[in-house]
Amino acid sequence: MKKLHMRAFGKPSTASELIESETPEPGAGQVLVAMEAAPINPSDVLLIRGLYGHRPTLPAALGTEGVGRIVAVGPAVDPARIGERVLIIPTLKHATWQDQIAIDEDDAIVVDPAADVLQLAMLGVNPVTADLLLRRFVDVPSGGWVGQTGGNSAVGRYVITLAKQAGYRTLNVVRRPEVAAELLELGADAVVVSGPDLGVQLKKALGDERISLLLDATAGDVVAELAPWLVHGGTLVSYGGMSGAPVVVRPGDLIFRDLHVRGFWQKGWLDTAPREEFAAAYARLAALVTDGTLRVPITATYPLEKYQDALIHATQADRVGKVLFAW
Numbered sequence: 110m111k112k113l114h115m116r117a118f119g120k121p122s123t124a125s126e127l128i129e130s131e132t133p134e135p136g137a138g139q140v141l142v143a144m145e146a147a148p149i150n151p152s153d154v155l156l157i158r159g160l161y162g163h164r165p166t167l168p169a170a171l172g173t174e175g176v177g178r179i180v181a182v183g184p185a186v187d188p189a190r191i192g193e194r195v196l197i198i199p200t201l202k203h204a205t206w207q208d209q210i211a212i213d214e215d216d217a218i219v220v221d222p223a224a225d226v227l228q229l230a231m232l233g234v235n236p237v238t239a240d241l242l243l244r245r246f247v248d249v250p251s252g253g254w255v256g257q258t259g260g261n262s263a264v265g266r267y268v269i270t271l272a273k274q275a276g277y278r279t280l281n282v283v284r285r286p287e288v289a290a291e292l293l294e295l296g297a298d299a300v301v302v303s304g305p306d307l308g309v310q311l312k313k314a315l316g317d318e319r320i321s322l323l324l325d326a327t328a329g330d331v332v333a334e335l336a337p338w339l340v341h342g343g344t345l346v347s348y349g350g351m352s353g354a355p356v357v358v359r360p361g362d363l364i365f366r367d368l369h370v371r372g373f374w375q376k377g378w379l380d381t382a383p384r385e386e387f388a389a390a391y392a393r394l395a396a397l398v399t400d401g402t403l404r405v406p407i408t409a410t411y412p413l414e415k416y417q418d419a420l421i422h423a424t425q426a427d428r429v430g431k432v433l434f435a436w
Contacts, residue, residue: 111413112207114170118159121420125157125171127413133211135183140190140217142197146230146410147175147205148433149423151351162374163201172206172434174199174233176226179217186214194222196391199233200379206413206434215384218391224399227407227433231263236394236403237387238348238375239267246371247322247344249277254318256280256335259326259351260300261288263405263431268324269297270403277321280314282307282331288429303331311338322346329354336362348373406430 110132115124135141153173155161179193195217197205203212220229242264249255255272259265260281269292272279278298283289289300299314301307311334319340325332326349336345336358345368347356362368379387397403408430411419416434423432 110208112170112204113172113413113416114168114204115157116168118157118164118167121154121157121424122417125416125420127416130207132209135181135186135211137184138186138214139183139211140179140186140195140214141181141183141209141211142177142195142217143180143209144175144177144205144207144434144436145194145226146177146433146435147172148231148234148431149419150174150234151349152234154420154424163376165201170204170207172204173201174230175205175434176220176230176232177210177436180209182214183211190214190217193217193219194226194229196220196229196232196395198379198387198391199375201376206416208413208436218388218395220395221399224395225401225404227410227435228398228404229395230433231405231431232391232395232398234375235263235405236267236271236398237390238373239264239271240390240394241375241378242324242346242348242373243268243271243275243277243322245373246346249275249321251276252278253321254278254280254298254315255322255324256282256320256338257324257326258282258303258331258335259349260292260297261285261429262326262349262351264326264348266292266295266405267403269295270397272296274402280311280320282335307331307334311335319343324348325356327351328356330357333357333359333362336368337366339366339368342367342369344369344371346371346373408432410435412436 198216273296301310323345328350329352
């Protein structure tokens with residue numbers, strides 16, 4: 110079978126390598142999953158570059174999340190599970206950019222076989238991240254504002270939808286004005302464009318109101334422009350650094366307005382949460398994917414053999430929509 114791995118950290122399209130390997134045999138308590146779809150996430154790119162919080166021992170197989178069908182089971186696993194479509198929990202113990210993968214039974218969560226397989230393949234990381242960002246840090250009041258950078262990202266789009274369901278309003282910062290109409294149609298309450306007049310746009314959107322929770326995917330100077338709009342004692346949560354710059358908050362906002370800066374890494378939640386907690390979260394969000402409530406644009410799918418094209422596409426700065434491997 111084919112799988113992608115890397116022997117050294119580096120540029121994704123050149124550090125990755127497609128190899129042939131033996132099909133794994135599921136051990137006791139394991140299932141063998143034939144992959145159907147697996148996305149390329151920013152975290153995958155950072156991992157290949159050696160810039161992620163988790164650095165695997167090399168050589169390392171690649172891919173964080175995805176969905177597939179159980180085609181065989183090991184000892185002590187009910188054979189009735191064969192044929193189930195399952196989500197692979199993104200624990201980073203398993204690599205999903207390969208034809209088949211043997212995983213612990215508990216890391217394979219059943220999902221609807223009739224749902225959109227490409228949307229389900231993205232359930233493991235981004236929707237759960239959006240959900241936890243909205244739930245874990247601040248009790249946002251009904252009608253309160255949630256601000257976010259990276260409003261047009263996959264997580265950003267999930268935040269818009271989930272916040273609307275929860276009765277919150279969203280202020281979304283984007284880089285390109287042409288995406289504003291699409292986000293407003295999705296349910297965003299305000300969309301502003303980063304640039305010299307961001308302050309004017311924020312005043313027009315918020316008036317005298319303030320943001321209850323600020324979610325930051327990009328870092329950089331834009332955070333310093335948004336921080337003064339947080340409520341006194343408000344919380345900024347950093348969960349990404351797409352700009353490559355530091356998170357910038359002026360000392361006056363921290364000192365005189367008692368702002369709180371927090372970080373969030375989904376792996377930390379998966380490593381510590383009881384299985385019942387994350388299984389319930391995935392089941393709830395999977396239902397929203399199944400009924401079409403949660404979905405994000407997909408720009409392209411590639412077979413594993415086209416991995417270099419896929420990784421180049423996934424790292425393009427002007428890309429709109431997700432890139433996935435599909436079998």
